[in-house]
């Protein structure tokens with residue numbers, strides 16, 4: 001269960017949020033071995049959050065929201081994978097629809113970023129999902145498979161099991177319109193089947209497939225009931241410690 005804070009929460013607010021989350025999970029007797037909880041703050045919060053996780057031995061994973069496809073150098077404004085790895089970051093979101101939509105990122109760039117994340121020993125969370133008009137045309141499965149192929153291009157069969165794929169229908173992000181459990185399962189299953197066709201069942205089973213889009217504590221169990229839905233990538237609801245803890249424990253219960 002990964003909480004993507006997006007461009008919210010400064011580093012002072014981040015320390016309070018992450019502590020409240022860890023305490024709430026402890027009070028709920030959450031077992032991190034059953035469901036992994038990951039926080040994905042903005043770059044400016046990473047050091048503060050990492051210090052708390054390490055110092056207070058909080059049972060939370062740490063992720064970043066984006067990364068450069070390049071090695072350190074003259075790339076103003078970018079953050080290199082090696083810098084994130086040095087900070088103790090374990091997961092990096094690549095290809096989020098907000099990056100694809102507002103920053104012109106295409107599958108080739110997403111694949112290059114995912115490869116860079118793997119090269120530096122971290123796990124990419126590779127996002128993909130269809131626009132509303134694509135779903136209305138009934139082309140969502142083919143569209144998502146195309147994004148999967150393009151976004152994982154060049155990643156070796158050895159590295160693929162380390163990848164996390166997040167299916168996030170764009171029309172369900174931040175809109176309150178959650179896909180039905182059947183919608184989520186349909187695409188997650190199709191993605192896994194594609195991985196199995198291309199790389200074998202063992203690789204496909206090892207890849208964790210998440211659903212994202214208006215996930216809350218009240219709907220997480222139904223979504224997680226899908227056989228091919230292994231977890232959730234949560235946006236808005238991860239900004240509330242109690243709500244995100246409810247998602248983590250709700251996912252564990254399903």
Ligand SMILES: O=C[C@H](O)COP(=O)(O)O
Nearest residue numbers: 004173174213214235236
């Ligand atoms: O990365 C998270 C997704 O974009 C979902 O966001 P949301 O839970 O606010 O709909």
